[in-house]
Amino acid sequence: xxxxxxxxxxxxxxxxLIFFTVIRDISNSVTHYSIPEEMKxxxxxxxxxxxxxxxxxxxxxxxxxxDIIANKKYLDVNKETGELYIVEKIxxxxxxxxxxxxxxxxxxxxxxxxxxxxxxxxLEVLDxxxxxPQFRRDSIHLDIxxxxxxxxxxxxxxxxxxxxxxxxxxxxxxxxxEYFNIEVQTGRDGSxxxxxxxxxxxxxxxxAVHNLILTxxxxxxxxxxxTVSIVVHVLDTNDNAPTFNNSIYNIxxxxxxxxGSLVLHLNATDLDEGSNSDLTYSYSLYTSEKTQETxxxxxxxxxxxxxxxxxxxxxxxYDMEVIATDKGVNSLSGQCTIKILVEDMNDNHPExxxxxxxxxxxxxxxxxxxxxxxxxxxxxxxxxGVVDLHIPDNMPFKLRESSDNYYELVVSEPLDREKVPExxxxxxxxxRGSPPLSDNETMTLELLDVNDNVPxxxxxxxxxxxxxxxxxxxxxxxxxxxxxxxxxxQYLVYFILEKExxxxxxxxxxxxxPENGNLYALKTFDYEIEKxxxxxxxxxxxGSPPLSxxxTVHIIIVDQNDNTPVIVSPWRAHGSVVxxxxxxxxxxxxxxxxxxxxxxxxxxxxRITYQFLQVTDASLFSLDQYNGEIRTMRMFSYKDPRHxxxxxxxxxxxxxxxxxxxxxxxxxxxxAVKAYSDMTEMSLEYDIFSDxxxxxxxxxxxxxxxxxxxxxxxxxxxxxxxxxxxxxxxxRNSVISERNSTIADSTLVSNDAYWYSLFLAxxxxxKLVVRQPVPKGSRYIVSSxxxxxxxxxxxxxxxxxxxxxxQ
Numbered sequence: 001x002x003x004x005x006x007x008x009x010x011x012x013x014x015x016x017l018i019f020f021t022v023i024r025d026i027s028n029s030v031t032h033y034s035i036p037e038e039m040k041x042x043x044x045x046x047x048x049x050x051x052x053x054x055x056x057x058x059x060x061x062x063x064x065x066x067d068i069i070a071n072k073k074y075l076d077v078n079k080e081t082g083e084l085y086i087v088e089k090i091x092x093x094x095x096x097x098x099x100x101x102x103x104x105x106x107x108x109x110x111x112x113x114x115x116x117x118x119x120x121x122x123l124e125v126l127d128x129x130x131x132x133p134q135f136r137r138d139s140i141h142l143d144i145x146x147x148x149x150x151x152x153x154x155x156x157x158x159x160x161x162x163x164x165x166x167x168x169x170x171x172x173x174x175x176x177x178e179y180f181n182i183e184v185q186t187g188r189d190g191s192x193x194x195x196x197x198x199x200x201x202x203x204x205x206x207x208a209v210h211n212l213i214l215t216x217x218x219x220x221x222x223x224x225x226x227t228v229s230i231v232v233h234v235l236d237t238n239d240n241a242p243t244f245n246n247s248i249y250n251i252x253x254x255x256x257x258x259x260g261s262l263v264l265h266l267n268a269t270d271l272d273e274g275s276n277s278d279l280t281y282s283y284s285l286y287t288s289e290k291t292q293e294t295x296x297x298x299x300x301x302x303x304x305x306x307x308x309x310x311x312x313x314x315x316x317x318y319d320m321e322v323i324a325t326d327k328g329v330n331s332l333s334g335q336c337t338i339k340i341l342v343e344d345m346n347d348n349h350p351e352x353x354x355x356x357x358x359x360x361x362x363x364x365x366x367x368x369x370x371x372x373x374x375x376x377x378x379x380x381x382x383x384x385g386v387v388d389l390h391i392p393d394n395m396p397f398k399l400r401e402s403s404d405n406y407y408e409l410v411v412s413e414p415l416d417r418e419k420v421p422e423x424x425x426x427x428x429x430x431x432r433g434s435p436p437l438s439d440n441e442t443m444t445l446e447l448l449d450v451n452d453n454v455p456x457x458x459x460x461x462x463x464x465x466x467x468x469x470x471x472x473x474x475x476x477x478x479x480x481x482x483x484x485x486x487x488x489x490q491y492l493v494y495f496i497l498e499k500e501x502x503x504x505x506x507x508x509x510x511x512x513x514p515e516n517g518n519l520y521a522l523k524t525f526d527y528e529i530e531k532x533x534x535x536x537x538x539x540x541x542x543g544s545p546p547l548s549x550x551x552t553v554h555i556i557i558v559d560q561n562d563n564t565p566v567i568v569s570p571w572r573a574h575g576s577v578v579x580x581x582x583x584x585x586x587x588x589x590x591x592x593x594x595x596x597x598x599x600x601x602x603x604x605x606x607r608i609t610y611q612f613l614q615v616t617d618a619s620l621f622s623l624d625q626y627n628g629e630i631r632t633m634r635m636f637s638y639k640d641p642r643h644x645x646x647x648x649x650x651x652x653x654x655x656x657x658x659x660x661x662x663x664x665x666x667x668x669x670x671x672a673v674k675a676y677s678d679m680t681e682m683s684l685e686y687d688i689f690s691d692x693x694x695x696x697x698x699x700x701x702x703x704x705x706x707x708x709x710x711x712x713x714x715x716x717x718x719x720x721x722x723x724x725x726x727x728x729x730x731x732r733n734s735v736i737s738e739r740n741s742t743i744a745d746s747t748l749v750s751n752d753a754y755w756y757s758l759f760l761a762x763x764x765x766x767k768l769v770v771r772q773p774v775p776k777g778s779r780y781i782v783s784s785x786x787x788x789x790x791x792x793x794x795x796x797x798x799x800x801x802x803x804x805x806x807q
Contacts, residue, residue: 033084034124037092042085045075045123048110049082052119056082062112069107075123077110092125093162102164129167129220133159135228140214142196143274145235146204151197156182158193159216159226170219175212180232182214192216196230204234204273238276238328242268244336251338254345255312263295266302268324268334276328284321284335291318295340304338312344346384346433351377352441354427355406360446363417371397371445372409376429384433391425417447418484449486451543457481457551462537464519467558468527473520476510479551480517481539489543492517497536497550506535510555519553527559528600559602561654567662569596577663584636584668592621593664595628597650607653613661614647623648630664642668 033046049056059079066077066084076087096104108121136157144154161168172194174182179202182194194214212230217223245267253263270277281302283292295318296307302324318340325333355373378385389407391399396413409425423445430438457479464477483490494517499506511520517539533555540548570578570593580593599606610628615621620640622633630646644666651659
């Protein structure tokens with residue numbers, strides 16, 4: 001090692017050498033690719049990773065990027081695969097727009113880091129035949145004199161093709177023509193163009209215009225082409241003089257024609273072409289200055305227009321002479337005469353003047369009343385000054401002429417503000433000119449409201465159902481009415497027409513809001529006391545005089561199941577048990593007791609059914625669920641107990657159902673004891689004779705017979721001692737009526753609850769039995785309802801009346 005070279009400086013030289021080596025490698029290595037133009041987006045050009053010997057897995061880590069020098073980004077690199085792909089279609093003609101360059105390149109740079117490496121890439125874009133030849137103009141116009149000799153050349157504009165090489169323009173073709181052909185020429189730069197050659201002399205009188213098609217074709221495969229139309233105009237010599245369509249023109253022109261309005265468009269023709277047929281128009285020396293000041297003649301178009309004001313009263317006829325001259329070298333001319341007659345016109349509009357107009361008016365205004373006075377006028381004369389005035393036909397008004405050109409507007413039909421609150425009356429005046437002129441004036445007539453409509457309820461009869469036990473002050477319904485009038489005539493007040501029911505005024509039961517007609521209940525209603533109300537509500541407006549109408553309101557109280565059934569038979573003190581005694585020898589099917597319950601609710605809620613809640617022996621007693629009759633299902637046996645406890649529940653048909661119960665204590669007694677005394681019941685036992693001596697049987701039978709005879713004698717004596725004038729009231733269990741047809745097989749119903757505590761109807765046997773002593777002079781009226789009719793006991797349907805009197 002050199003003594004002056006240190007270790008640190010050596011490392012610096014090595015690094016510098018590596019840097020220049022890298023720079024040299026970067027600058028010298030250029031990768032070339034060739035692609036055709038117009039490749040689809042996403043197309044893969046090459047795999048840079050493979051071509052540049054790069055590790056695909058490190059491209060992302062090394063932050064690989066692609067830069068396109070001096071151009072937009074047409075390509076990009078996929079860092080996952082290392083593929084170079086198309087991002088946007090490449091148009092070679094756009095990026096290399098020079099016509100003379102056969103080659104077109106894109107300069108690319110691929111840069112990687114860690115370590116830094118830069119790769120130069122040249123992408124050659126190859127031309128495709130994607131452009132057709134185009135001419136600079138759509139058509140080529142040539143003016144050729146008919147005197148032009150054959151063989152004369154005419155230059156034509158060449159076609160341009162943006163493509164290069166063999167794809168550029170190669171040749172031209174001309175459509176078939178008797179007079180022309182082409183010759184294709186090559187320029188110094190290799191471009192192709194064509195000359196038009198006249199091969200036959202032209203004759204303008206035979207054919208004035210020749211239409212040709214020139215086609216340019218390129219050398220691509222397949223070849224593309226473009227066309228241009230060639231229009232050849234044959235120029236003629238000046239050998240024809242101009243002529244007008246008519247030699248004399250008569251024109252009628254209205255006065256006051258606007259300045260600049262067209263009077264006449266002269267049209268002279270010249271069979272020549274070019275400048276030989278171009279004409280100029282002018283007045284002759286015989287046309288007066290007044291005419292030339294009033295009318296203008298356009299020298300180029302031949303149009304005669306109004307230049308000054310025309311007045312029929314001042315000047316009525318204008319004469320003029322017009323000359324048409326061509327622009328040939330030896331100019332030729334023609335002339336015509338024009339006479340203009342000025343006509344009077346309807347140039348003044350009729351006028352309307354409203355002399356008086358009355359608005360607003362009351363809707364009940366009388367017919368034939370004058371609403372307005374109108375005058376009309378027109379400054380024109382003759383028919384142009386005669387005017388007519390009218391109004392629309394669909395209005396309740398008519399015009400009446402009062403004097404010359406004066407009209408009165410009168411009411412012809414009744415007015416109703418509720419149907420039409422106001423009228424826009426348009427007066428139209430029209431003269432009799434041709435065309436007629438008119439003018440109009442619109443006036444608005446407002447109608448004042450009159451109280452001519454009574455309030456109207458939406459219904460003629462209101463049925464309102466109110467559930468009983470309602471809360472006082474609760475709203476029942478809204479009985480609002482409508483009045484089509486306005487302001488105070490439509491302000492309504494509602495009130496109840498007084499009507500007393502059972503010394504009670506309706507205003508004590510109901511209240512109505514006087515402003516909106518909302519109806520309220522002032523008390524709680526009870527269906528069992530009050531079932532319906534019928535009264536009237538009146539609606540009265542605030543007009544003068546006021547108008548009113550009323551509506552009938554029917555309040556129906558709807559029943560609730562709010563009354564518990566009340567058991568009226570068998571009668572008992574509150575909370576006590578009913579005690580009944582029946583003979584032990586009672587037959588099967590005999591009536592033991594009858595439970596009757598009343599419910600003051602409506603028919604549906606008061607339908608009562610009866611059930612055993614508790615029974616000592618279910619095989620001994622039966623209960624009819626509809627009429628409450630308790631009957632024996634069999635005869636008593638010695639095994640049956642003497643005391644029975646029956647609990648019967650009476651349940652109504654409401655929702656929820658309400659019920660009441662009664663407890664009946666039944667005691668069985670011997671027949672003799674029940675009939676004649678209230679002594680303590682004795683037990684009746686049936687002996688079994690299987691092992692008893694015959695003599696004992698005979699002895700007991702004799703004793704029984706003697707006892708029966710004694711009892712019968714005692715009864716007879718007691719009946720003889722009774723005074724016939726004062727009969728004693730029936731005692732307990734006495735039979736008042738036996739086999740009475742009224743009560744047989746029926747149910748007895750009374751409105752007197754006390755009745756059920758006094759009597760028992762054995763309806764199957766036709767007996768009415770006294771339960772306990774009845775006061776003298778008592779009289780009871782009951783209803784008999786046949787059993788099996790399915791009617792409620794309180795309905796009274798299919799019933800007959802039975803009167804019971806106690807003396």
